[in-house]
Amino acid sequence: MNNSQIRYFDTTSANLFNLKDWAKIADSLDPAALERLWTSQALRRLKNSEREADRAAYNRLSRIKQPERLEIFSIVVADRKLKASLRPLVTEDKINVARQQSADLAKEFKKGKQSNPSQKTPASTATTPSNTQEQEHTAHVRYPGSPTPILSTQIPDALSAFNNESEGIDFFQGSSPPPPSSNSSTVTDDNHQSDSRLSIANHFALLNQRTQWSSILPNFHEYRQEQNWTLDLSPDGIMDLTLGSRFIATLDDRDLEAILEDQPALTEEFKELAELDELLGDNCSFETISERVFNTPLNTPVKRFLYGIVHAYSRYFPRKTAIPALEEKQGMFAILCPYIQGALDVYHIESFMSEIAITASGERKNAHKDYGERMEKSRRADMIAVDSEDNQIFLSECSSIYEKDKRKFVEDKWKLGRAMKDSWDSTVRKVVQSYHPHQDLATFGIQFFSHRLVFYKMDYRGEYRFWQVDSCDIPLQMNTTSGFEKKLRASCRSVLCFAHMVADEIRVRGTLPFLSMKEKIILGRAAQRIKPTTESPPFKKRVD
Template sequence: MNSDQIRYFDSTPATQFNLKDWANIADSLDPATLDRLWTSQALRRLKNSEREADRAAYNRLSRVKQPERLEIFSIVVADRRLKASLRPLVTEDKINVALQQSKDLASETRKAKQGRRSLKSPVTSKTGTSESSPGSMEEQATHVRYPGSPTPILSTQIPDALSAFSHDSDSIEFFQESPPPPSSPTGTDDNTQPSSTLSIAGHFALLNQRTQWTNILLRFKEYRQGQNWTLDLSPDGIMDLTLGSRFTATLDGQDLLTVLEDQPVLTEEFKELTELDELLGEDYSFEAISERIFNTPLNTPVRRFVYGIVHAYSRYFPRKTVIPALEEKQGMFAILCPFIQGALDVYHIETFMSEIAITASGERKNADKDYGERMEKSRRADMIAIDSEDNQIFLSECSSIYEKDKRKFAEDKWKLGRALKDSWDSTVRRVVQSYHPHQDLATFGIQFFSHRLVFYKMDFRGEYRLWQVDSCDIPLQMNTGFEKKFRASCRNSLCFAHMVAEEVRVRGALPFLSMKEKIILGRAAQRIKPTTDSPPFKKAH
């Protein structure tokens, strides 16, 4: 909380206090910070804070009704995210650093261009002083008005140093916000020489993705070089941060705390979840829920969601007390789909089921092939969902409901992790054809093994990160733990669908790019390394 906010708290009576006015003062806060502040734990954190100003904030905010508070801040956070995404691709500070670090390269580039066209800017002096002064920097800038933007947004021209993407990775260091590592020779052709880590980080920085994460990235690099497990995701550049992963087992206490700071958390306060809790009531045994749901008008998406689940179980209960051993696909349609597809239907997210081709997998396999060559087939997922631009935002891998082979679980997780990375890369390449990607772009997945449902999220922070968001057990017995498992499965499925819907909503608010920006970002997106150059695993006979 800044000084202006504290002053507002102290000078405004509780009856006149306006959360939106208070949030508008928080110009220094980024969307992620605002989002964290106003979760379900916001008031508790303010109340227990050691700062007197935070406790004063709690006293005033506790008088505002929770639904009103959450509704206002959902609008404020969305607006702040949009403003953050409209920032220039490269800020003025980064440009100044780039001009200093790459002045020699820029000079050589200008000399090469002198034979083709006249230079519009002054030539660098012999003393090595940069040609760009504050006045000339303003002349290089243009104003672009994005849809929905009340004022023109400054879109600064990318400096000549960007032309070094195909020449030398050292010129990309200004994207790193850290001292440059020792220089190493790199090739000029990505097909014959692999891109350096620094160059790759530069591409991701252009795509508005964060490339720094304390020393966790160094730990992962060491782990990646030393691992030799067949189904490890690290050769594909995927940092496995899920429960029981081999990589997290190598982290010390401090590094683990750093990881946990970014652990995705399911939102537990939104109107659909409140309606679900009211619908389930206090007694949620199968008999009580069945009677209540079958006598309730199906006039809301949440009611239809619960009705679909109860109707699926009514095929077996109470005639039987245990779900029979169903074949994999039958079990997916009969038991799993009502939870997952039903929850996504609440937010009108379109889903497809049963061996659906993963578009990004085919793109990766056939990226370097001529159309006259025979194309390889895409991998397939048991269930997918698409966003408003037809990008595959959600994938799943399922097994039978009583599966016992733990190798099947490891294989499905390995395939799902690679597929999520494929989809992330594909989504970025499609987004930059029209829009500026947001900073926390993510894809999602689930894995169903035996009776356990695991929710995953894939994002990027210097490396691809695979998170386990949550997990739950699907109830298979009517008289043994049905109530507890049923409630947890319904809530977790709806919370996860809400997380996916939030990603779809943010993507729908992305700003448009100019043609120059499309070319720059499209070039950066095309230089993302393919998912893997490691061969598929082979089962031992």
Template structure:
């Protein structure tokens, strides 16, 4: 056992123990090494686990003789679709199968006739092998709203509580299994060699394949050592100037750009805004026009609020003074962002609002008798119709110059968006079937720049930068151009958030059976890691 394997056993909680990370152990033909590892490490972790299922697995496996136990270990490690705390080992039928297969395997090992190639075929469950294992029969399950069937062998073992006949599973109502195997598509979990992601994310209707970008991200995550990098948290930073995109070649960059989310530039509210802005968008012209315009539409009220906010400083001043962070948020940022969200009746809140998902992650493993940790706080949030936090914001003062502050805020915002994405999935599956492009949104305000973010999932959580603009702080220098861009981009961003909320409001309901299955799949999403806090240099 090498250092990496030892570190994995010592640092991984039993509830997060994942057998896919140990598939390479099955390449060893030394039975003594495998049995020693199994006895001294895996059984010990099961025995000391706080989970009743793990202790039950230990009670059953500790009574199995050494050759059979060794074969159980080899089969389960090679079966990469079984994961999470060795729970499949508690099933008696798995033990019975292993006992039967181990007899032939032991004979072949003693005779020296078992080659590495035949052992590999045995572990991967392929066609007829010298051990007598035949090709595994799979049943496909058609998930509502998805063109890609899901292998029944990918469904977690909780499904056995409802269907004991694995060859005739009818998981979702009105969705009979197809008669033939479908064509393999880009998002087909059959092409995922480990099935580690497809096991629960495919059940949640999230796409798990994305060209060859995902393997490159895994390599980058292992090599990076920057303090404020988001990759340790499973977040692929695709924003402007990210360290990850700088490592990609031109072809990979083109692949990323094909999926780049864009702000919609054609909808009725934006057309009305352009008409109100007109050709002359100087402060004097837009003030005179808006203060004499009836406020009978949401877009007019939005633009009036922005102009009224600037009228507190202009024209008797030509430059907005150095406001404190919170004052600047309410005086300058709030009219743009909250005003645009109000156009679509999206409820929003300002100033140090607790991030619900952050508290859920920090206190997930705590008993109610323990002291709960405080949630991280956002400078602004917005919620959907089910009170899920769909938008988070991090802000600085309007003349902030410390670039470290920008990097820290982006790091905190990226982690918080992933927490909110995970939390939203867990809440959605309590009633509804998630849609394929579930997303959360973020805003970062640093100095005078406003940056719009989107977090979604495609094999990894992806952080996109959709657009950015400069909030005008001077009446004379570029006010008209910056003012027009800030109003338009804020409204376009609010329109995208409103579209996400609208899609969530039309999701189909789940049956109780489906809620249990998808609820468990949502709980298996790896939480954002508790990375050590960064320390500022004194």
């Protein structure tokens, strides 16, 4: 301790001193210094304190051997010093587990049966009766500047060891931690089956993904058991929250409000969109917008984006009044590429077109195969885009521009939903090789059918959530009755806003904290336990 810390320590009376103050002043993580301070000061202060909680903490801690006290104290110091970096990584599920562990630890302290931590197997508990799985209990958190990784679930244990009532400790800053669940299961060396069940359960919580979502999850589980539609996504654990979803039709108004509260919204205030609105102006008829764009220097990404769209139409307009019935691939390159790929290029997102292999699909199909076996081919997407780590963050399914067969739309949506889940799983497995995933990890997709673009997003909240973010109509006719100006403006804005959403996800991934080697092993093990998309078999097309 420095001079000011020693002076503060010596001038603070025992009745005013608590563990929070102790953690504030003892900021050294040197083992020898901690041991000296702990043995000479901390226990004496707790014993002489007028607070009943401090004296109870002394009774518990005095029975613990000095090296174990030192380990607990080190964890508390690291937490008090760096709790701001911890708070975003401690989820409600992990807190529940830690609270139950704290209760068990306190009981053992009172009985005087505290054993060596290396020989003790922690217990785990479920958070709520609706969550039938048990919580994972080995989540690591890397604190910036900390010499070693610290188990996030150890920290509430340490706090409970100091002060079971936690009266003077401001750890979570905000709402108090939820009470421990009454349903707990203790893992013993003799119960290998229970140990296996607990260690596998709720790996999503360990991967920093939230596992609770109002009362919608039980409704989805019930719907999943009762539905028998061939092209439903629920057998793969995908909650279809898109327009016209059969699952949404089964919900009452209160559950629908809960869905609408979490509905992803496109950002409409960013500089690229403002520049686009200025370029479009009040009049964006084909003749006016062509003259304006072709006479403008292409010195910004947004100008090049709009130029590509107008140039694509100029191949057909004004010589023709409507885009002809192009074949699917031709229509993709002629009409869709300037919109979708052009918007992604604004944010320097690398994209590829025309029957691109979905990496995650091949990984899922060949996950359990030996390299000597014949590998199955990956599914293919009409368009993909990758993030800065080469993960496929965006997928697309397209039809011809005048497609009328509604079965094609449903089949493409089903394929796209499953492929986005595969890509989400694959991304998590790759992210945990270096980084700690963020809570709102997402993948994206676009479906083009007839003349409509539909924008999708997939994330996880107890189940995979398949959202429809927005939609727009691509203008295919130039005459005024078809609303060319209105559709052009809406399409350009919607595609650019969606590309901005994808860019935001890539930006967040670029700021994720690094993991230690131990943390990579633990989180990698949890990521390997994500259930693959194999429950529903490939559908068989009906023959007319």
